[in-house]
Amino acid sequence: MTTDDNRPASERVRVRRRPQRASYDRDLVRAILDEALMCRVAFVDDGQPYVLPTLHARLGDTLYFHGSQRNRMLERMLGRPICVEATVVDSLVMGRSVLENSMNYRSVVVLGTGQEIVDAAEKLEAMLVLVDRLLPGRRPELRPLTDAELRSSRVVAVPLEECSAKVRTGPPADREADRDLPVWAGELPLRIVPGVPVPAPHVPAGVEPREGVVSWGSGRSGV
Amino acid sequence: MTTDDNRPASERVRVRRRPQRASYDRDLVRAILDEALMCRVAFVDDGQPYVLPTLHARLGDTLYFHGSQRNRMLERMLGRPICVEATVVDSLVMGRSVLENSMNYRSVVVLGTGQEIVDAAEKLEAMLVLVDRLLPGRRPELRPLTDAELRSSRVVAVPLEECSAKVRTGPPADREADRDLPVWAGELPLRIVPGVPVPAPHVPAGVEPREGVVSWGSGRSGV
Numbered sequence: 475m476t477t478d479d480n481r482p483a484s485e486r487v488r489v490r491r492r493p494q495r496a497s498y499d500r501d502l503v504r505a506i507l508d509e510a511l512m513c514r515v516a517f518v519d520d521g522q523p524y525v526l527p528t529l530h531a532r533l534g535d536t537l538y539f540h541g542s543q544r545n546r547m548l549e550r551m552l553g554r555p556i557c558v559e560a561t562v563v564d565s566l567v568m569g570r571s572v573l574e575n576s577m578n579y580r581s582v583v584v585l586g587t588g589q590e591i592v593d594a595a596e597k598l599e600a601m602l603v604l605v606d607r608l609l610p611g612r613r614p615e616l617r618p619l620t621d622a623e624l625r626s627s628r629v630v631a632v633p634l635e636e637c638s639a640k641v642r643t644g645p646p647a648d649r650e651a652d653r654d655l656p657v658w659a660g661e662l663p664l665r666i667v668p669g670v671p672v673p674a675p676h677v678p679a680g681v682e683p684r685e686g687v688v689s690w691g692s693g694r695s696g697v
Numbered sequence: 698m699t700t701d702d703n704r705p706a707s708e709r710v711r712v713r714r715r716p717q718r719a720s721y722d723r724d725l726v727r728a729i730l731d732e733a734l735m736c737r738v739a740f741v742d743d744g745q746p747y748v749l750p751t752l753h754a755r756l757g758d759t760l761y762f763h764g765s766q767r768n769r770m771l772e773r774m775l776g777r778p779i780c781v782e783a784t785v786v787d788s789l790v791m792g793r794s795v796l797e798n799s800m801n802y803r804s805v806v807v808l809g810t811g812q813e814i815v816d817a818a819e820k821l822e823a824m825l826v827l828v829d830r831l832l833p834g835r836r837p838e839l840r841p842l843t844d845a846e847l848r849s850s851r852v853v854a855v856p857l858e859e860c861s862a863k864v865r866t867g868p869p870a871d872r873e874a875d876r877d878l879p880v881w882a883g884e885l886p887l888r889i890v891p892g893v894p895v896p897a898p899h900v901p902a903g904v905e906p907r908e909g910v911v912s913w914g915s916g917r918s919g920v
Contacts, residue, residue: 529799555744568910616795684881
């Protein structure tokens with residue numbers, strides 16, 4: 475979790491609470507963002523903060539978000555301060571006392587400002603990375619985007635510059651006097667598993683889901 | 698999804714994008730909040746929005762958050778505009794074109810202001826509801842909270858007044874011309890499953906996890 479240069483890029487992205495769990499290692503930040511199924515974007519409108527769930531794609535040290543040109547969140551991200559957060563929950567942590575019930579998790583917070591991507595090739599690539607994140611390798615199967623679809627889409631980029639990770643691992647931090655209590659304590663790992671695929675109406679006869687659909691997330695840990 | 702009185706409590710909590718997915722039904726809002734493993738809280742500090750993941754408990758039409766008296770997020774929630782968001786992902790949605798790749802989800806957004814709970818009984822109850830949310834029925838097993846622990850904890854309440862839900866269900870919304878493409882399309886349901894419990898150090902010999910640990914989340918749908 476520590477690197478040779480494990481320092482926050484700015485004071486405001488420094489983890490304040492339980493700093494021993496903090497990391498500013500860019501590789502760790504990237505790995506958490508890639509594993510998280512989705513993320514949250516917070517923006518401010520007329521003094522009121524809003525936070526909305528959304529899908530994200532990462533290419534190098536840039537996060538991409540896409541949606542319709544009419545999407546309010548994407549519009550509000552442009553040129554304003556925003557915050558992106560993504561978390562993977564690894565386990566429930568059950569201690570012997572009320573305060574020691576928690577979770578093991580890996581989370582990332584990114585501060586920055588959204589910038590609209592106008593270059594068609596970069597827009598398209600960001601949208602395809604997002605498809606591949608839902609189901610690796612699916613990209614070549616899809617009907618190509620039309621020019622009209624590309625024009626009606628907005629892609630917003632946020633650089634991974636001011637960012638931090640926070641990670642909790644290990645057993646509950648019960649005080650020593652509580653350890654002999656006749657109560658089970660420990661960690662319960664959680665993971666996501668896929669169910670039975672539900673075909674959409676009109677899928678032609680004989681067209682089966684790719685193997686990656688049925689085995690989605692195999693080897694995955696965390697939620 | 699609609700009720701006799703399915704109207705937003707305020708204009709600013711009205712769902713703008715895809716309003717056909719919106720609901721202001723309080724029962725639905727409560728159910729989503731209870732099912733979501735955790736939530737996010739957004740607050741503004743010096744013009745910069747921040748969003749952090751946290752555990753929440755619901756009692757009636759109040760959301761509770763707890764942590765140390767030194768927790769910055771809890772302090773920043775008091776008397777300021779905040780936003781709480783919780784989402785359950787039900788399935789990946791895979792369409793035939795790039796734009797029709799998405800998720801089925803149930804999400805809630807709550808706008809409001811945090812208020813500190815000073816009444817000891819209400820503080821304690823909120824913290825115990827949180828324990829029960831991680832593992833139903835675990836509350837009686839735990840070593841009771843001490844007065845010092847209660848004093849060092851802060852509980853912040855947010856009323857469920859300005860809130861909205863947004864729900865996507867069903868297959869990808871592919872255009873009709875795409876339906877005959879030889880590409881599998883549909884939904885892949887996701888759910889959370891527990892792994893093998895990892896006992897904490899010093900659990901006395903013979904103390905086994907309660908049945909609820911091993912069967913955690915059974916019958917659960919969504920992530």
